[in-house]
Amino acid sequence: MNIALDMMGGDFAPDEAVRGVARFLTAGQENVHLTLVGDKDQLSPLLTELAVLSARVTVVHAPQVIGMHEHPTKALKEKTQSSIAVGFQLLAGKKIDAFISAGNTGAMLVGAHYFLKTIQGVIRPAISTLIPKNNGGTGLLLDVGLNADCKPEQLNQFAILGSLYARHISGIENPRVGLINIGEEEGKGNLLAQSAYPLLKANPSIHFIGNIEGRDILLDRADVMVCEGFTGNIILKLAESIYEITRQKEIRHDYFERFNFENYGGTPLLGVSEPVISQALAFSNMIDLAVKMISSDLLGKMKSRFERLG
């Protein structure tokens, strides 16, 4: 398999990305070839310095960089030779099997939208994150920001996408799906949650356990937690801030270490036809996740599930 990395994205590019590549190549996974997308002049000396074996990597030159705070659509349109644009061109042309970036998240999402197809039957892709549970496990939360407004059917699709992810990537046989809501009983919540509940309840391809409340998010209640991207984004950023605050206050505890979202190997974009992972800083974790997504044929399973539903 051939996994492409945006080498120019993130605050410490390209050094951090090159170190991640070196670490991954040392640790194993010999059947993985890495395509490094970025400025050749900057990358070559770093690769030599860290003795990265040229047989296992290909450098694809991309002289432009999209900055972390650039306007996504504008930047992608103007910088056709940026590492993000070039990476998506490779992915759309089936030259690579997955694309990973720690760069401008908005540009990654816009790029996926422009260059890739949504899986047939999926209304809109979603971004997800792992949330640390109090018992040591994790739960998948989606959407965390791509779909600020949703129709009930979208939440139902997030449940399907999330369940397949939890099963094939996290290894949970029959993942419990919870609808994030304000109240336990059916009929509670806002109009969206009220309408989504019966869809989830009637969905035979998921294991729906009902509503989960704010107090259940950090507990081991559900393996997949679905909501629209507004609430999901607030939850994710609030959880991230807890880690920041405990660091500042020097409150050290294993539990809060797990709120360091860098541990989780990035945010996969679920519902697009090719593996795209963004928004993480730990490159070797991201590569591991991409390997898992490819070797489990997660996207093939998502496609056939939605084909059967369609």
Next chain:
Amino acid sequence: MNIALDMMGGDFAPDEAVRGVARFLTAGQENVHLTLVGDKDQLSPLLTELAVLSARVTVVHAPQVIGMHEHPTKALKEKTQSSIAVGFQLLAGKKIDAFISAGNTGAMLVGAHYFLKTIQGVIRPAISTLIPKNNGGTGLLLDVGLNADCKPEQLNQFAILGSLYARHISGIENPRVGLINIGEEEGKGNLLAQSAYPLLKANPSIHFIGNIEGRDILLDRADVMVCEGFTGNIILKLAESIYEITRQKEIRHDYFERFNFENYGGTPLLGVSEPVISQALAFSNMIDLAVKMISSDLLGKMKSRFERLG
């Protein structure tokens, strides 16, 4: 001033309520008379035992109790002699100046809706909570569950109600109002947040500072944080669960002690014509809050603000 307490609400009623009364009467505030609503047969021996001075309290007999898990509307309709129903009758009849309960929150909200008027001009009341900030202060978050779906104008009204509360109860001269959103710039967010932003920006009676994100909620960014009740409830319950989890894991730190929401004296219902406080366990804190709401004439100020706007 005369403050009525539902003596029968909460998991440890009436003992906990009687202890709260005794504590309040010892601590001072001599101009406050307390009306204790509940089962006389249960209350009298406890009041005698704790030597509560009869000159400062009046017991109003209410033989029925609405349980914590009863259906609010049904229970209020059937149990007209319950402590909650009797309390609201007293408040609606101007026999008392405020009503406090640690009992069934739903019944308190339904009771307020049935027995009290909404302040003229207010679309719907909101419930609020104080959120601990990393610098030691607190911010007011509203709505936290009463309005699962909102129109933009409601968020604008929450900003006005919250600002008056922050000024007159928390003593913040010019409270900063933040709109909870997913993104910093105007135009970001779901349809509701996009539409609410210009209303808040154009509102001369608040100090609007723009959008605040999930990561800002626990930081000292805004004194008043507005959102619909779905997101607000998820935030509140998530914050409450952090306290629970740190207790379980025996992570002791002053910072997390402040996530014990019992410290904050209850949830005032903002936008109704009389002071109603619910959903807290610390009775003497609730009485203190009621005293502050009455002595600052918070509701008079809310009424006149909405009169001027109307």
